[in-house]
Amino acid sequence: MKIGFVGLGHMGAPMARNLLKAGHSLVVYDVVQRNVDALKAAGAGAANSAARAADDAELVVTMLPSSPHVKTVYLGNDGVLAGVAPGVTLIDSSTIDPHTAREVAVLAAEHGNPMADAPVSGGTGGAEAGTLTFMVGGDAGVFEKIAPVLRHMGKNIVHCGESGTGQVAKICNNLLLGITMIGVSEAMNLGTALGIDAKVLAGIINTSSGRCWSSDTYNPYPGVMENVPAARGYTGGFGADLMLKDLGLAVDAAKLSKQPAMLGALAQQLYQLFSAQGAGGQDFSAIINLYRHQS
Numbered sequence: 001m002k003i004g005f006v007g008l009g010h011m012g013a014p015m016a017r018n019l020l021k022a023g024h025s026l027v028v029y030d031v032v033q034r035n036v037d038a039l040k041a042a043g044a045g046a047a048n049s050a051a052r053a054a055d056d057a058e059l060v061v062t063m064l065p066s067s068p069h070v071k072t073v074y075l076g077n078d079g080v081l082a083g084v085a086p087g088v089t090l091i092d093s094s095t096i097d098p099h100t101a102r103e104v105a106v107l108a109a110e111h112g113n114p115m116a117d118a119p120v121s122g123g124t125g126g127a128e129a130g131t132l133t134f135m136v137g138g139d140a141g142v143f144e145k146i147a148p149v150l151r152h153m154g155k156n157i158v159h160c161g162e163s164g165t166g167q168v169a170k171i172c173n174n175l176l177l178g179i180t181m182i183g184v185s186e187a188m189n190l191g192t193a194l195g196i197d198a199k200v201l202a203g204i205i206n207t208s209s210g211r212c213w214s215s216d217t218y219n220p221y222p223g224v225m226e227n228v229p230a231a232r233g234y235t236g237g238f239g240a241d242l243m244l245k246d247l248g249l250a251v252d253a254a255k256l257s258k259q260p261a262m263l264g265a266l267a268q269q270l271y272q273l274f275s276a277q278g279a280g281g282q283d284f285s286a287i288i289n290l291y292r293h294q295s
Contacts, residue, residue: 001024001025001058001059001149002024002025002027002056002057002058002059003019003024003025003026003027003057003058003059003060003061003149004026004027004028004029004047004050004053004054004055004056004057004059004060004061004080004084005019005026005027005028005029005039005044005053005060005061005062005063006028006029006030006050006053006054006060006061006062006063006064006073006080007030007062007063007064007065007069007073007094008028008029008030008032008035008036008038008039008063009030009032009035009063009065010124010127011063011093011120011124011127012030012063012093013035013038013039014124014127014128015061015063015093015127015132015153016028016039016044016061017039017042018127018130018152018153019061019149019152019153020039020042020043020044021152022152024149024152025045026039026043026044026045027044027045027046027047027052027053027056027057028040028044028045028046028047028053029046029047029048029049029050029052029053049078049083050062050073050074050076050078050079050080050082050083051078051079051080051082051083051084052078052083053080053083054080054083054084054088055083055084055085057084057088058088059088059089059090059091059146059149060080060084060088060089060090060091061091061092061093061149062074062080062090062091062092062093062094063093063094064092064094064096065094066094066096066245067094067096067097067100069094070092070094070096070100070101070104071100071104074090074092074104074107074108075104075107081107081108081111081113084111084113086111086112086113087112087113088113089113089114089115089116089142089145089146090108090113090114090115090116091115091116091118091146091149091150092104092115092116092117092118093118093119093120093134094119095119095167095170095171095174095245095246095249096117096119096167096249097167097171097249097252097253098117098164098165098167098168098171098253099164099253099256101117101137101163101164101166101167102163102164105117105138105163105164106163114138114139114141114142115138115142115163116136116137116138116139116142116143116146116163116166117136117137117138117163117164117165117166117167118134118135118136118137118138118146118150118166119134119135119166119167119169119170120132120133120134120135120153120154120170121133121135121170121173122154123237123238124236124237126154127153130152130153130154130155131154131155131156132153132154132155132156133154133155133156133157133158134150134153134154134156134157134158134166135158135160135165135166135167135169135170135173136150136157136158136159136160136166137160137161137162137163137164137165137166137167137168137169138162138163138166139162139163140159143159167249168253170246171246171249171250171253172250174243174246174247174250175246175247175250175261175264175267177213177214177243178243178246178247178264178267178268178271178284179263179264179267180212180213180214180215181214181218181220181243181284181285181287182267182270182287183212183214184205184212184214184215184219184220184288185220185221185285185287185288185290185291186291187201187205187210188201188202188215188219188220188221188224188288189221189288189291189292192221198221198222198223198224199223199224202215202216202219202221202224202225214285218285219285220285220286220287220288221288228285229282229283229285229286230283230285230286230288234282234283234285234286234289235282235283236283237283237284237285238283238284239280239281239282239283239284240271240274240275240279240280240281240282240283240284240286240287241275241280241281242284243271243284244268244271244272244274244275244280247264247267247268247271248268250264250268251264251265251268270287270290271284271287273290274286274287274289274290
């Protein structure tokens with residue numbers, strides 16, 4: 001297919017590369033020119049705006065940082081809707097609030113373009129390996145159409161329901177992830193402060209009722225696991241500021257729907273404190289240092 005791809009950051013660039021490897025023809029755009037140049041060197045065509053990336057496309061994919069970016073890229077004067085032909089399907093894989101996802105989808109439909117929100121889980125490693133999970137919100141017919149393309153970038157493609165439900169799934173998952181990472185950090189810090197070896201404690205947790213992904217796959221305590229950010233000074237992975245953004249989306253959505261999210265709000269404040277201390281660029285598992293530095 002001829003695909004327009006907008007947003008070539010840490011996630012978007014490897015996703016676009018996997019589409020190229022699958023044989024698709026890409027025209028790409030990003031506000032950072034070196035990102036465009038890197039994809040051009042890999043075989044993509046280059047555009048100087050989102051509108052130009054979309055104007056001859058059979059499908060458009062976007063991967064952007066936040067809700068305001070999504071609105072600008074789709075609705076701006078040089079945005080996707082200014083260039084794309086009616087009938088072309090649009091996929092937004094950004095993580096944004098469900099309200100904005102639904103709002104943009106309605107405006108796209110008025111332009112004649114079916115749209116799906118399809119945020120991802122799996123991090124930069126999953127983006128590079130093509131093993132991402134896509135949580136897709138949109139019409140069932142649109143899902144059937146785009147699923148084969150998404151499978152070139154991910155291995156788990158889930159239809160969550162109507163427009164916006166992909167974003168609902170993503171923010172609820174990351175709400176829980178942020179909370180469990182803080183819980184594991186508290187437990188690991190307490191245990192080691194009381195004298196138990198960190199690896200021994202992690203082994204017990206990971207074969208007992210406290211077991212969770214934050215402990216058995218992504219343990220935040222240094223020296224417990226290899227090939228995780230805690231083993232390399234908390235570099236790489238999923239940034240603490242990105243976790244803070246997602247927790248904010250979840251807490252804001254809870255307010256709008258008048259649902260309680262007490263632990264989510266506390267987790268947001270802890271990551272806010274961590275970011276204010278200058279650690280927002282570290283992996284989100286580095287939140288354990290809020291505890292370790294006080295011990």
